[in-house]
Amino acid sequence: MNITGKITGKVWKFGDNINTDLILPMKIYYLTPQEQTRYVFEANRPGWADEVEAGDIIIGGRNFGMGSSRPAARSLKNLAIGCLLADSINGLFYRNCVNWGFPALEVPGVDAAFDEGDTAEISFDDFAVRNLTTGANLEGIAMPEQLLKIFKAGGIYPLLEAEGLIAPPA
Amino acid sequence: MGMTIIEKILARASGVAKVSPGDLVSVRVDTVVMFDNNFIPNIWREILKLDDPKKLVVVFDHRVPASHIPSAISHQNGRRFVEKFGIERFHDIGPKQGICHVLVADHAYALPGTVLVCSDSHTCSAGAFNCAARGVGAPDIMYAATKGETWYRVGETIRYQLEGALSPAVSMKDVFLHIADTYGEHANTNVEYGGPALGGLSINARRTLATMSAELSAEFATFEADEILLDYIRARNPAPFEAQAPDANAEYADVRTIRLDEIEPLVALPDTVLNNSRPVAEVAGERIDQAFIGSCANGTLDDLTVAAKVVAGRQVSPKVRLIITPGSQTIYREAVAKGIIGTLIEAGAVITNPTCGACSGGHLGVLGPNETCITASTRNFKGRMGDPSARIFMASPATVAASALKGEIADPSEFLR
Numbered sequence: 119m120n121i122t123g124k125i126t127g128k129v130w131k132f133g134d135n136i137n138t139d140l141i142l143p144m145k146i147y148y149l150t151p152q153e154q155t156r157y158v159f160e161a162n163r164p165g166w167a168d169e170v171e172a173g174d175i176i177i178g179g180r181n182f183g184m185g186s187s188r189p190a191a192r193s194l195k196n197l198a199i200g201c202l203l204a205d206s207i208n209g210l211f212y213r214n215c216v217n218w219g220f221p222a223l224e225v226p227g228v229d230a231a232f233d234e235g236d237t238a239e240i241s242f243d244d245f246a247v248r249n250l251t252t253g254a255n256l257e258g259i260a261m262p263e264q265l266l267k268i269f270k271a272g273g274i275y276p277l278l279e280a281e282g283l284i285a286p287p288a
Numbered sequence: 289m290g291m292t293i294i295e296k297i298l299a300r301a302s303g304v305a306k307v308s309p310g311d312l313v314s315v316r317v318d319t320v321v322m323f324d325n326n327f328i329p330n331i332w333r334e335i336l337k338l339d340d341p342k343k344l345v346v347v348f349d350h351r352v353p354a355s356h357i358p359s360a361i362s363h364q365n366g367r368r369f370v371e372k373f374g375i376e377r378f379h380d381i382g383p384k385q386g387i388c389h390v391l392v393a394d395h396a397y398a399l400p401g402t403v404l405v406c407s408d409s410h411t412c413s414a415g416a417f418n419c420a421a422r423g424v425g426a427p428d429i430m431y432a433a434t435k436g437e438t439w440y441r442v443g444e445t446i447r448y449q450l451e452g453a454l455s456p457a458v459s460m461k462d463v464f465l466h467i468a469d470t471y472g473e474h475a476n477t478n479v480e481y482g483g484p485a486l487g488g489l490s491i492n493a494r495r496t497l498a499t500m501s502a503e504l505s506a507e508f509a510t511f512e513a514d515e516i517l518l519d520y521i522r523a524r525n526p527a528p529f530e531a532q533a534p535d536a537n538a539e540y541a542d543v544r545t546i547r548l549d550e551i552e553p554l555v556a557l558p559d560t561v562l563n564n565s566r567p568v569a570e571v572a573g574e575r576i577d578q579a580f581i582g583s584c585a586n587g588t589l590d591d592l593t594v595a596a597k598v599v600a601g602r603q604v605s606p607k608v609r610l611i612i613t614p615g616s617q618t619i620y621r622e623a624v625a626k627g628i629i630g631t632l633i634e635a636g637a638v639i640t641n642p643t644c645g646a647c648s649g650g651h652l653g654v655l656g657p658n659e660t661c662i663t664a665s666t667r668n669f670k671g672r673m674g675d676p677s678a679r680i681f682m683a684s685p686a687t688v689a690a691s692a693l694k695g696e697i698a699d700p701s702e703f704l705r
C-alpha cells in the first residue's frame with residue numbers, strides 16, 4: 119500500500135457514523151480475510167464490494183468506523199482502497215487502520231467538499247487533499263510520525279515479526 | 289492547569305509529569321486481556337515471546353461452548369497458548385466461564401490507577417474501576433503482550449456530574465440512553481463520571497454506564513474511585529494500587545450535570561442509540577418476537593434480579609422468546625442460590641450459559657428476517673443480532689422483561705413501584 123507521495127482516486131461517499139458491523143458483519147467473521155472483502159457494506163450498500171476498484175477512495179463524515187474492534191480496516195485494505203478520508207475517524211477504528219497499515223486521514227470538511235464520483239488527490243507528504251473535480255483544497259490532520267512508521271511498515275504484525283516476537287503466518 | 293482522571297493515569301503510566309489533549313503517549317500496560325476472537329485463525333499469529341505471562345488474562349466468551357468448527361479451533365489455539373506460557377488467569381468453558389469484561393469485574397483484575405488493554409470495544413467497562421481501559425485492535429494486543437506497552441492519543445475529557453438517585457423503574461441503562469440521546473457521539477473524547485450520586489450506585493450499575501460508553505464512541509470512560517469501589521477491589525484482589533482523582537483545576541471540554549431522578553424509562557429505536565431514544569410510552573404497543581437480557585453491560589446480578597422482580601408470578605407472552613444470559617458462571621451460581629433463576633424459568637424465560645451469544649449475533653438467539661427484538665445488551669446496529677431486516681430496540685432489563693410479558697414494548701413502572 120502506497121503511503122508516500124501523492125495518490126489519486128475515485129470517491130465513494132458513506133456519511134456519518136458508519137459502523138464496523140457494516141464493514142465486517144459477524145456472519146462472515148470466520149472466513150478468510152480475502153473472502154471477507156466481498157461482504158463490505160453488504161447491509162447498507164449491497165453490491166458495492168464488486169463495483170469498487172483498486173485505488174478508489176472512501177469518504178466518510180463524522181465518527182467513521184464506530185463500533186466493534188473487529189479487523190474491519192483490514193477488509194478495506196484488502197479491497198485495495200487507496201485511502202479513507204473522513205471529517206473524523208473513530209479512535210478505535212483509527213487504531214485498526216494503523217494496526218493493519220491501511221491509510222486513513224482525518225480531514226475536517228471533507229464530507230461536504232466532495233460528491234460521489236469526484237476525483238480526490240491526497241498527498242502523504244503534507245496531508246493536503248484536493249478535489250480534482252471542483253478544485254477545492256483541504257488540509258488533513260497530520261499522521262503522527264510514530265504512527266506513520268507503523269503505517270509504512272504495513273502494520274503491527276510485520277514489525278513484531280521482524281523482531282522475532284510473533285511467528286510468520288501459518 | 290490540572291489533569292482529569294484519565295490524564296493522570298496516562299501520565300503515570302508513561303512516566304511523565306503531565307499529559308495534555310493532543311499528546312501521543314507510549315504507556316506501560318498492567319493487564320492484557322485476550323479472548324477467543326484473538327485466536328481465530330484469520331487473526332491469530334503464534335506468539336514467540338511474552339513480556340510477562342502474569343499480566344495476561346485469557347477468556348473464551350464470544351462463542352462458548354464452541355458453536356461451530358472454526359470457533360472450536362480458536363479455543364484450541366487459545367488453550368495451546370495458555371499451556372505454552374503457563375498463564376494462570378485462564379477462563380475456559382467451565383466453572384470460571386464468563387464474558388471477559390464481567391470476569392474482569394468479578395475478579396477485580398482491573399485495578400484503580402492502572403492500564404488494561406483488551407481487543408474488545410467494550411473494554412471501557414473497566415473504567416468503572418478507575419482504570420484506564422479501552423478497546424484496542426487485535427494487533428495492539430499482540431504488541432502489548434509481547435512488548436508490555438501501547439500508545440494512546442490523549443483526547444479532551446467531558447465530565448458527567450451525577451446527582452440525585454434513580455427512581456425504582458429506572459436503571460443506569462436509561463441514564464445511558466438519556467446521555468446518548470441528548471449529547472450524541474463523543475468521538476475522540478474521554479468521558480469521566482463522578483459526583484454525589486455515586487454513593488447510591490452499585491458497582492454493577494456503574495459498570496452498565498461505563499460499558500455502554502463504548503456506544504458514545506468515547507475513548508476512555510473513567511469513574512471516580514470512592515470507598516464502595518475500594519472495598520470492592522480489596523475484597524477480591526490483594527495487589528497494591530493507587531487510585532487517581534481529578535485535579536481540582538482539571539480542564540474539561542465540558543461539564544454536564546445529570547440528575548438521576550429526572551430520568552424516565554427510555555427506549556432506543558432501531559439501528560443506533562445516538563440521538564434516537566424515546567420515552568417508553570411513545571413506543572409502547574410495538575409488537576416483539578424476541579426479548580434479550582444479557583451482555584457485558586446487562587448480565588449482572590442486579591439485572592437478573594430486576595428481571596425476576598418484573599416477571600415473578602407472571603408469564604412471558606407465548607409469542608415472545610425471552611432469552612436471558614448471565615454474565616458469568618459466578619453470577620449464574622449466585623442467581624441460582626437466590627432463587628432468581630427459578631423465578632425466571634417459571635415465568636417462561638430461557639436461560640443460556642454465560643457467553644456473548646445473542647448480543648453479538650453469533651449464536652444462541654440470532655434474529656430472522658423482519659423480526660423485532662427488544663434488547664438489554666450493548667448494540668442495536670442494523671444486522672447486529674442477525675438478519676439486517678430485523679429491528680432491534682434497546683432498553684433496560686426492566687423494560688425488556690415487562691415487554692416480554694406483554695408481547696409488545698411496555699413500561700416497567702407498574703411492576704416496580
Ligand code: SF4
Binds near residue numbers: 388584644665
Ligand atoms: S457481550 Fe456483546 S458487547 Fe459485550 S463483549 Fe460480548 S459481544 Fe461484545
